[in-house]
Amino acid sequence: MKASSAWSVIVQNVRRNRRAFALSSVGIVVGVSTFVFFIALSSGVKERVLNRIYPVNQIEVEPAMVQVMGVSTSVLDGEDLGEEMVETLRGLPAVTAVYPKMRSRLQARLWGGKSLFGHALRTEAFFDGLEASLLAEELQEVEGVVEKRARAAKRSSRACKRDVECPLGDECRPDGTCGRVEYWRRFSEAHAVSYCDEDARCAVGQRCIEGRCHTPCVNGACQVTGDRCAAAPGCSGGACPAVCMPSCESDGSCGDGLACVGPAGSGTCQPIPCQLPRREALWSDLPADVLGQRTDRCANGVEPGSAACVPEPCPQSTTCATGDVTSLRGTCEPPIPVVLSPFLIEVFNTSVASALGFQPLDGVQALLGVRFKIHLGASYFSDALPKERQAIRVGEVVGFSSKALDFGLTVPIELVQSLNTRFMGREAASTYDTFVLETAGNEDMSGLIAALEARGFELSRKSRDARKAADLLFILTLVFGFISLVIVGIAAVNITHTFLVIVSERRYEIGVMRALGATRSDIRRIVLGEAALIGLAGGGLGVCIAFGASGLANWAAEQALTAIPFKPDDFFVYDPAILLAALGFSVLFCVLGAWVPARRASRVDPARVLVT
Amino acid sequence: MIRIRDLHKRYVDAEVTAHVLRGLDLEVQPGELLALVGKSGSGKSTLLNVIGGLDQSYEGEVQVAGVTLRGLDDRALSRFRHETVSYVFQLFHLLPHLTVLENVRLAAWFDEASRIAGPDARALELLDRVGLADRAGSRPGQLSGGEKQRVAIARALFTRPRLLLADEPTGALDSEHGSSVLNAITELSRADGLTVIVVTHDDQIAARCDRVVRISDGRVVHPGEAT
Numbered sequence A: 001m002k003a004s005s006a007w008s009v010i011v012q013n014v015r016r017n018r019r020a021f022a023l024s025s026v027g028i029v030v031g032v033s034t035f036v037f038f039i040a041l042s043s044g045v046k047e048r049v050l051n052r053i054y055p056v057n058q059i060e061v062e063p064a065m066v067q068v069m070g071v072s073t074s075v076l077d078g079e080d081l082g083e084e085m086v087e088t089l090r091g092l093p094a095v096t097a098v099y100p101k102m103r104s105r106l107q108a109r110l111w112g113g114k115s116l117f118g119h120a121l122r123t124e125a126f127f128d129g130l131e132a133s134l135l136a137e138e139l140q141e142v143e144g145v146v147e148k149r150a151r152a153a154k155r156s157s158r159a160c161k162r163d164v165e166c167p168l169g170d171e172c173r174p175d176g177t178c179g180r181v182e183y184w185r186r187f188s189e190a191h192a193v194s195y196c197d198e199d200a201r202c203a204v205g206q207r208c209i210e211g212r213c214h215t216p217c218v219n220g221a222c223q224v225t226g227d228r229c230a231a232a233p234g235c236s237g238g239a240c241p242a243v244c245m246p247s248c249e250s251d252g253s254c255g256d257g258l259a260c261v262g263p264a265g266s267g268t269c270q271p272i273p274c275q276l277p278r279r280e281a282l283w284s285d286l287p288a289d290v291l292g293q294r295t296d297r298c299a300n301g302v303e304p305g306s307a308a309c310v311p312e313p314c315p316q317s318t319t320c321a322t323g324d325v326t327s328l329r330g331t332c333e334p335p336i337p338v339v340l341s342p343f344l345i346e347v348f349n350t351s352v353a354s355a356l357g358f359q360p361l362d363g364v365q366a367l368l369g370v371r372f373k374i375h376l377g378a379s380y381f382s383d384a385l386p387k388e389r390q391a392i393r394v395g396e397v398v399g400f401s402s403k404a405l406d407f408g409l410t411v412p413i414e415l416v417q418s419l420n421t422r423f424m425g426r427e428a429a430s431t432y433d434t435f436v437l438e439t440a441g442n443e444d445m446s447g448l449i450a451a452l453e454a455r456g457f458e459l460s461r462k463s464r465d466a467r468k469a470a471d472l473l474f475i476l477t478l479v480f481g482f483i484s485l486v487i488v489g490i491a492a493v494n495i496t497h498t499f500l501v502i503v504s505e506r507r508y509e510i511g512v513m514r515a516l517g518a519t520r521s522d523i524r525r526i527v528l529g530e531a532a533l534i535g536l537a538g539g540g541l542g543v544c545i546a547f548g549a550s551g552l553a554n555w556a557a558e559q560a561l562t563a564i565p566f567k568p569d570d571f572f573v574y575d576p577a578i579l580l581a582a583l584g585f586s587v588l589f590c591v592l593g594a595w596v597p598a599r600r601a602s603r604v605d606p607a608r609v610l611v612t
Numbered sequence B: 001m002i003r004i005r006d007l008h009k010r011y012v013d014a015e016v017t018a019h020v021l022r023g024l025d026l027e028v029q030p031g032e033l034l035a036l037v038g039k040s041g042s043g044k045s046t047l048l049n050v051i052g053g054l055d056q057s058y059e060g061e062v063q064v065a066g067v068t069l070r071g072l073d074d075r076a077l078s079r080f081r082h083e084t085v086s087y088v089f090q091l092f093h094l095l096p097h098l099t100v101l102e103n104v105r106l107a108a109w110f111d112e113a114s115r116i117a118g119p120d121a122r123a124l125e126l127l128d129r130v131g132l133a134d135r136a137g138s139r140p141g142q143l144s145g146g147e148k149q150r151v152a153i154a155r156a157l158f159t160r161p162r163l164l165l166a167d168e169p170t171g172a173l174d175s176e177h178g179s180s181v182l183n184a185i186t187e188l189s190r191a192d193g194l195t196v197i198v199v200t201h202d203d204q205i206a207a208r209c210d211r212v213v214r215i216s217d218g219r220v221v222h223p224g225e226a227t
């Protein structure tokens, strides 16, 4: 029998018995839709919720704590947790990357949000420093960078030198064109500024000159390529030591807040000096107040300091950062880039906002770019440092990440290091608190975890929770997979029954076909073909129903979970392989179910059914 | 056309064994129109099943159109049924969900070698020859018994068989319809040079055949030794 003939017979037969087949394939439809729905849900939750916290190939470990006479102490000493430990961990088998984390060890408080909430929010601030590369991907995703770029690509890009030359909401990119502000870059491209009051507050090998840490030139040369020897900035008088500074041709080749200073061909990137206009500006978080004025030049080109000078604000996104709270003079600096935890927003929306009468926050866009003041060295809870050691900085929200500190500010690790060095000394900046370890693929982590435990580490709470959640999800997936398998299995029994009835109804017809030249295998193929077609149709319908149900579930989640702004829009991830597998299962079970009836059909004895 | 030597056929059930054909010999010439008669239960249908390749469990030697049926596998036997023999049954066995035309061209589904070119045209032509061209689009349920049997004859002739086996083709019809069906069989088979075996209880019909063969006690009874 030719395939085309078989196909037309199969279609004809399915159409003829559509009612019986529709009823008996209900189980298949239900089973397949259950299967697809839950597999898609669990991979969606894994990819869009759990992986945000810790992907399967990442774990975070911290020194294990032991109870000694009721007091818990760490197994590992502070000095064990420095750069050497990073190298040791990097050397462990299967580990491809190690990202150390460092907490700030100084008191700080923050206030701000007046423009957002109507009145300012004040709180103690805790810092957690981690490497930008660990967050970059997630920050871009949450910020919707891809969509931003797609939208920007539709407009012609405008050449620029400064942010003010670009349309509102755009910034002047390093490549000299205007583009949408991409806040995640501010985290990745932040450069630490090292303040100091003595050499001991600088990194090893650096010296404190005029309140900044600098690497001195050795015999008129610098070790870092691209650096050049120049007189230490801010230093006046004869005995200015030569220090290494990045070389430059123009302002554009320096970072934000730096100006290219010096004769052409031997310029270096140097901080731009500035001052705050009024004492109150130091404590204010209003945009107009934080900006400050450059003291190296005036907007109208007159000599700075003269009465005719029209002040020029700090360039680009920088603000005037003063050395300490006693002075109004400082340098133009980018704000401290801060990443917040979505959990913080949830807590804020569900309890803080209503208790204190703030507006609940809706989505990321409202908070991105919001600036606030950070008072370093002062605390609501404990004593402040001496006035000349306190400082006020501007912070800026640049993104959200599940890896961020739940209650606190997550900033680039270099920043925490330099803050710790400045406020607490070198010692404090050489000890990491936790380590995020990354392995190649979906490797089994248990061996690695055991090796880490032997070294005195344990999984951090978040990492442990993430693993527990992943295990639970895996078990749930198995359970639902099994349930849908049972449903499809029962459906297959139902299909067997239906086909047995149909084959017995059709025995004359089968006899006629046999008498006209149909082989046994032709008859079997027709019956199995009908079953496969039912499986395909039932499976396809099941997949469609799963799609519909997931749309409904997403909608319901949207309605019910309004207080959680960072939930994914879509909790479902449809892997084409899973869809194919579902269809394949559906066809397979139908064919298996029809196997016995097909056999029986092929054995119909035409002599017996046709002849009287 | 047909050569049968010493054919034995037993139906073996759980307890009972019925020895239906007991050393039957038969020869049929090409183009012959043969009437097969005998008492009810004498084994006429049984013999047709063996000749038509629907029943393979027998002893003896059966050759049809030069083909020895014993030992053919299902595929070869199906091909034999498709190409060489055709059947007309007492109860027509038209497929009720198909139209008359579709019923006639039913065997085209199993025409692997594409022997029948233009199956629809051929089916229409055959319907025309049995006088039912105008009913091509009807369902079998809308036809009378005689019309149904004529459709079944058209279906049987569709594959250009060399042998037509008709088991009491008029058994379910009144005499008027019966003779029209027999006319169709005789005319068409003569025109195509077909060999035909008709099982019948009707003496009038038997009389219109070239030869009458009677089965009794599982053998062919020759005219001389009539019971």
Ligand SMILES: Nc1ncnc2c1ncn2[C@@H]1O[C@H](COP(=O)(O)OP(=O)(O)OP(=O)(O)O)[C@@H](O)[C@H]1O
Residues within 6 Å of the ligand: A608, A612, B011, B012, B013, B018, B020, B038, B039, B040, B041, B042, B043, B044, B045, B046, B047
């Ligand atoms: N499948 C079977 N199993 C057992 N016995 C059978 C079977 N088919 C036929 N028989 C028996 O074989 C004998 C011959 O049957 P067969 O149908 O060939 O007779 P027949 O000559 O065609 O009769 P009728 O004129 O009534 O159609 C009968 O006694 C019948 O009971």
Ligand SMILES: [Mg+2]
Residues within 6 Å of the ligand: A611, A612, B044, B045, B046, B167
């Ligand atoms: Mg009979």
